[in-house]
Amino acid sequence: MPATETFRIPKRRRHVPTARQHIRKALADWGITDELADAVLLSANELVTNAVTHCRTSYAQVKVTLTLDGRELLLEVCDPDRDRLPRTQDSGPDEEGGRGLALVGELADTWGHRQEPYAKCVWARFTLTESMARAHVPAAL
Template identity: 45%
Template sequence: MTRSVPEARRGARSVLAEWRIPTDAAEAIELIVSELSTNAVRHARVPDRFFEVALTYDGEKAVEIEVSDASPRLPEPQVTPLEAESGRGLPLVAALAESWELRARVIGKTVWARVRTQ
């Protein structure tokens, strides 16, 4: 379980370094972890529940990212005005990831993304 966005980002950075993920892919993955974790903290916080971050590397071509929280509310990508200070998280994930999706769970949801490493 993760308590904060900085904790999630540090954990991701550490694992990606261990896996020796190329810099461009690692930066994209860290940004996705940060954006999805921020969404979990800002929009889906449930008292006494934290959010979970999981990274999976296939050893060759891609890293999969999962950020799960206890809120059943599914995020909806929106068109964000240029002057807005927030609201760009999911469009940014869509731009950086090879693919992404929302997955409902028995308790809460998971946002999943896949980033190519080659």
């Protein structure tokens, strides 16, 4: 049975650190504190920042879900602006933004997005090594 941690934050930049804290705690509770945790945290920071920055729905909340299922860790960030889909950009060396999804693409094994009836979700999937999966079995399982 997979372990899941889900929470919501208001769509405000000042709440991005709160999302990182929730994710860091969930990963630590599952025993994931190594390079994988760093990759997940950095990816989450990018995806949550994109959600709070680009969602055009007023007074929205961003939903973050982490799921650990065997050797697979799935990060999902959902917001109610279902028609504004993510896209990678070619950012010049002097541009300050536009590299977040490329970074997620480098850190995660795979990433993508899906549209739901009232939301869009951007996800990133990470694979634990065999030894990591055995060592990081959630205590609740």
